[in-house]
Amino acid sequence: MAKPTKWSNWLDENLVKILLIAFSVLIPLYPKLPLKMINYTYIAIRMDDVFFVIIFLVFLIQLFRKKVNLATRYLPLFVVFWTGVFASALYGIYVQHTIVIKNLGFLHALRRVEYMSLFFIAFSVIKSKKDFRDVIVGLLVGLLFVNIYGLGQKFIGWPAVQTMNPEYAKGYLLYLTPEARVSSTFAGHYDLAAYLIFLIPLVLAYFILNGHVFYFILFILSLMILVFTASRASYVAYIVSAFPFLLLNKKIRTFLAVFAMTVILTFFSQNLTSRIKRTFQVKRVFVNEKTGQVIMPQTITTKELPAGNFYVNVDKKDNPDSSGSQPTMTKDEQLIVKKQILEDIRSQAKKEGKVLTKKEEEVLLSSISASLKPINTIASDISFATRLQVEWPRAIAAFQKNIILGTGPSSITEATDNDYLRWLGEFGLWGTLAFFGIIFKMTKSVYDKYRKTNKTTGYILLGYVFSVFGLMVNASYIDVFEASKVAYIFWIVSGIFAAFSQSTMKDLSAYEKK
Known part of the structure; x- marks a missing residue:
């Protein structure tokens, strides 16, 4: 050896x-x-x-x-x-x-x-x-x-x-x-x-x-x-x-x-x-007073971090926007909110196996829009919101x-x-x-x-x-x-x-x- x-x-x-x-x-x-x-x-x-x-x-x-x-x-x-x-x-x-x-x-x-x-x-x-x-x-x-x-x-x-x-x-x-x-x-x-x-x-x-x-x-x-x-x-x-x-x-x-x-x-x-700046964003959201659904007008792009639907209400009690009156929207907000509501309506109809006519969509859109209440908020980005609302509570x-x-x-x-x-x-x-x-x-x-x-x-x-x-x-x-x-x-x-x-x-x- x-x-x-x-x-x-x-x-x-x-x-x-x-x-x-x-x-x-x-x-x-x-x-x-x-x-x-x-x-x-x-x-x-x-x-x-x-x-x-x-x-x-x-x-x-x-x-x-x-x-x-x-x-x-x-x-x-x-x-x-x-x-x-x-x-x-x-x-x-x-x-x-x-x-x-x-x-x-x-x-x-x-x-x-x-x-x-x-x-x-x-x-x-x-x-x-x-x-x-x-x-x-x-x-x-x-x-x-x-x-x-x-x-x-x-x-x-x-x-x-x-x-x-x-x-x-x-x-x-x-x-x-x-x-x-x-x-x-x-x-x-x-x-x-x-x-x-x-x-x-x-x-x-x-x-x-x-x-x-x-x-x-x-x-x-x-x-x-x-x-x-x-x-x-x-x-x-x-x-x-x-x-x-x-x-x-x-x-x-x-x-x-x-x-x-x-x-x-x-x-x-x-x-x-950009991501640091958008961690918390000042946003005006619209809440459906009948269902509690939150609509946050924003255009989603790959270049910007979108806001999530976790927010803190910063409205004062005497703020006219939060008085329950018909919400006032800018033209851009109207277009984005209308698009988001229509997407939700069509998605829900698809789940229920329905095909809505244009007239039925307009009636639902008008009804939901009338129930929206504007709230001025500080909203977190979608990343932080996901943690706060889904992952951490789980x-x-x-x-x-x-x-x-x-x-x-x-x-x-x-x-x-x-x-x-x-x-x-x-x-x-x-x-x-x-x-x-x-x-x-x-x-x-x-x-x-x-x-x-x-x-x-x-x-x-x-x-x-x-x-x-x-x-x-x-x-x-x-x-x-x-x-x-x-x-x-x-x-x-x-x-x-x-x-x-x-x-x-x-x-x-x-x-x-x-």
């Missing part, structure tokens, strides 16, 4: 790290092309799932051979969460019957295990400062190429593969229109934006550490792509994480440079500024059915657009509190290490804390922890920072300063 060579020994010691770095670089870049679609859903088995299985099996083998260590301090919390997830799934399938397709419920539960297992794999590879540096380099290289592809998508016409509806999820190559929101190699612009706001504080931390121009260029590229996503929630998350991070570190010049770049790029993004109702276990994974459709309400609705207090416990333990461990280390290493550790904070802010409006590419990167980064914070290493700057 041949003796192991020096090279084979090195490979044996570093195989898990090599695979993890490759995963960190390649998976953010590989488009969301399906290998096998899951029945009754637009979820698919993809290349990242196959790659994960390979890494996980190698990790288990190396763990058995004692080549890597297990994060035993964190394992109990993860087990509590996973147990809660599967308890919710089993209860939802066999007792509450809130999960209609049981295989889908189990798949959603297994996905949580898949994403979070990367924490333990990443934790196991950090044995030295060089290991930490190597994984960070892989993550930043992946970020660089994601940004480059995003620019190509915006200006050159490189295709996108998105999963934002069942048809797109089949793997079609999409070519974006000029006003479309950039998604780069991600499933959608929201996922891409969440990925960016999580890594931006770390990029800024490394720039503060050594002042290398590469990191500032990487920041500018990341900010540019973030602006091109036109994601308002992620933009706010970026503001409240990156800016306080710089101010807390007393890096005023860097703060001013970052602030200036943010203002300039935002100003030149008509898509983002999650709250699920939580109220079973506050301990929720209604189970996959029980409240594919998206809730608020991770906190989604956890409560699907997993109840058990899963939600366990997940918060994991996040709290990781960030507290890193923060405690920050207080004990030198100033330069502190930049990096504090960067992670603000990265998590930004992602948690974003999670109040988007399901970020269920987005596969975001989840992969989050748990990898968290794993390496948790490993460093638990180690005896005190300095991360040795491999950074020239």
